[in-house]
Amino acid sequence: MAAKLVCRYFSHSYTPEDISRKQMESPKSSPIPDLVVNPRSAKSAPIHTQQSKTSKPRSIRPNDLNLIKTLYALVDSGSMNNALYLFEKMNHSDTYIWNVIIRGFSNHGLFQETIDFYYRMECEGIITDHFTFPFVIKACGRLLSLVDGQKVHTKLIKNGLDFDLFICNSLIGMYFKLGFTDYAEKVFEEMPMRDLVSWNTMVGGYQIVGDGLKSLICFREMLHSGRQPDRPSMISALGGCSIEGCLHGGKEIHCQVIRSGLELDIMVQTSLIDMYAKCGRLDYAESVFNRISSKNLVAWNAIIGGYTLNGHFYESFACMKRMQEDNFIPDAITMINLLPSCSQLGALLEGKCIHGFGIRKMFLPHIVLETALVDMYGKCGELKSAKCVFGQINEKNLVSWNAMIAAYAQNGFLERNDYGLCYSWFGTTAIQLFSNMREKGIKPNGSTFVSLLSACSICGLVEEGWEFFNSMKRDYNIDHGIEHFGCMLDLLGRTGNLHVAKQFIEEMPLAPTARIWGSLLTASRNNNDIVLAELAAKHILSLDHDNTGCYVVLFNMYAEAGRWKM
Template structure:
């Protein structure tokens, strides 16, 4: 029978202490259980003097029994009423009450009672402290825990093994593993519980290595393990992916009866699943005779972790076949990553609906997992809505929302949210930083990149491999390739992502040969490439025009590394084919591809068609793009420009009309120059202030000096009636030119001029930048929406194909 006592009633650590009695007094007696030893009416009569003495007389026997009975059944309201009517309460009675609160999760009340007890002059004993220490752990109240610890030492009870073990558990739970270690070290006698508490304690703070070494030490001391030791150490193996150690422990257990324990079996299933061995996990799971919801969840979560999404759902169905077990909130959490992986938004929504219908929400972890799922599926609105409505948020929730923004290209929003987080008491962690840095990589100036790098160093997160990888990428994207390389070279622990990142950084700058050298170095150092490595490598070949090398790497993927090329790899190869100008080959390549072409693939064909001036093929490619992404304005603009160059004015008008009808607007071209103190932004035909006139003067001088008349050249194909309009919008005053001229006069000779641009460079400006780099003998670096163009001595690193 469930208790009618509302357990959450007293559990509010923020509630002022003196409010508890007042609240209790207002609470109506709701317990209908009149079969208890003492009925409620006895409390009323007990207030007379005669009955008080009666109670005192019987305090030691019936009342104590009644109190224990209430406490054991979770009727804390009744227990409390009874307690308040007891005149003389010894340590035992206080202990019963404190234990009752702890068992019912009412930690704050347990601590409150302990203080009342002390204030009343009743001394705590060796039974009191384990309860009180557990309550401090339950409240995650380190200060109170330390005060109680001090009291224990003062009382001379610190040698009690139960108290010592409770302290270890409390400190580990709060995350103060050093304090737990200190208690453990100073214990005169340790038992199996002490060792087990340390083994599990290390796991709870995420240190599987020390847990394993503690376990080894325990075994070396000749102490025999029990089910708790096994569950603890298997947790360490799961945490660190120690498959060999996990198997070793499994073998040890096969000789004992521990293997038949359902919790041990579940821990084994979990360990194998987390070590990537679902085959072993399945075999063990099948051997469990009475499968609990936890065991099912371990399998469902295991499949989810190992990217076997369909199996996760299949196990949920199987679990329900017997009709006894039903999905719980942990099942929901385990099902959300598979929804994201399959990009099955409807499935994700149905999991969300199920959680609502079954009363699982609000729930911090579940809501965070839902934010993550919506973000992964590209649905920012519901993610924002959920995040906004959360009663409680922790750092992980903030990280999930920030990552949702960056993954979906909402970099500004990500940066704003990150600023909000920094203004709170929460301190960003490595995940926060690794989630926000891609936004800085996309939007930030080199100056801002340096600032966030400084902040990361201050947080002491710069040695984290995840974070360092993001910093390398950020510097690469912000244009400081040397700095990116320097950080990469100094990294102590490089992983495959570190190599992929640095190869990608050189790729986007068009230094394909260096990317290839880095790939060889990576192989020599024993790193196994993955699919992403080949995306970086093939992009390097594509941007640098290394056609033969690109094909060789593409062919080696399956042959030498057993990696099936994905759509991204096909896209890079298509760019390579596009460079050769063989459009038939490009068309055939798409037709023969084993994967369905995406908008990115058709975009590659569109670029190739534009470079060869093949309007018909461009139309086909554009049609495919717009069927997949109807709001792709870049595609409309490119096609419109091609029609204009071919003199097909009706088609230009048709596109213009269609865009207007669809409410699509051409992106405003914008170029940015970052100086050490300030960022300067230019738009086409910029006349924003008087100072700009100086830039125009410089542009005129330079244009005359380089002797280029791009302006005339680019307008020869326009019909006379449009010339006036085109002249006003001509490439001559495109934002990029203004930015380059500004950069030339604002930076020191010898240094490159770095310009960031939001859309691709037009052909006229590309020619202009090449000429200007030759004439002024300055290096001009332009970052467009896709890659970097390094203009030097009249040449561009992209090989005039972009």
């Protein structure tokens, strides 16, 4: 019922308002009547271009406070074109007005313009100070530009600003965004003085790079240093618990939240919901959610995602319905959280309705949403739709490639063409897609090889399977996980190499799980090898696992062999 209500809502939603990415505003009228804005300059104000030789000499004194206030007001209002026009009429020797423009570009998300204007400042010989660099460093981090970031870092060292507290905090954040944890740690260790922002940047930085353990260790060190955690501290530390699935640590931080008087902060409450859901305690997550007096869309999305993550798929749809009744309109994150529920339930109609809702609301292109759609269509057996969405992704990343490769690997043997006459192997298509991915310069990860090995198993490609398995460590330095051994065992079992499969299990560096022995049991069943089936069943029964399937397989094999008595 809940799924039908969701389908109805997404299918009959109102026409969406225009949603567009915020861009640099067009020139606005000046807040001061006497200031005349040149419309041609306002339309295009190049940063690198020097003033024309025929332009009139600047006649405005740099210490004219009224003009500086006007420049400041234009920047704060987002009228960067007007601000640049006024800037060109002012005396450029004043570092302050340069910093005002750089701050404006950075605060309005114009990060490339921030860096370009900084380089122009350098070319004109203007002295940079400790107010200049934090905004430029922020821009380098947002643009993921290590080269520019290191140039700026070198410059501030020459200027003797490498120990400035605010600049060091900015450098730590930049290096974490770039993924260079060692550089961030070095800056932090060499800081002569640290404040709460320094610690928060480190705790949050480890969370950004996915190292939840170090995030929690750093948080504990911060507490031992005598720092009182604030909202960002708690949110980052809870994020570390979410990454590691550390329920005990999350409970401790929850206690810390209560002692700090932050238990009613909705951002902290949302982080608690996310942490408890990812640690498998949905009851705790629901308890925190129900105590939120004024729920926002982020909190609703967190609990919907929690239901989906813990396999409560119908509840996720019902929660979305309650969110709608609370007058909240789903956003892209809501749909990303709901699509896995569609995948697991095989709810193709609801998935298509969500897709259509996203198109009407102009949420696309959105790399995460598009990847979730590829995954949903693949798991629902709609390869044509999955390929269509995948083809429309502008900048495909590793996750989107993995989703498409997995879609082919999950959908059986054959693909019918448009004329219904010719067939091709899904497995070989997945392998070809992997080759295309490598040609694009994208390196695979462990999930990529799970899909590839599954494809080889389905198609019986033994040699290709061994090649992919061996290339993981040899070519990409990826350690084999239990899921990779499971895929190889499936491949060997499907091709009837039971003794090789048994030897493969014995030589595994990891302890075989029930799934591993279950694969051998299934292969033994398919090849009528009762002796090997009994061996696999013995190991399965020795493990703390649901053994119902094991008993059923053995019973059927004994019945077919006429062995009705033990």
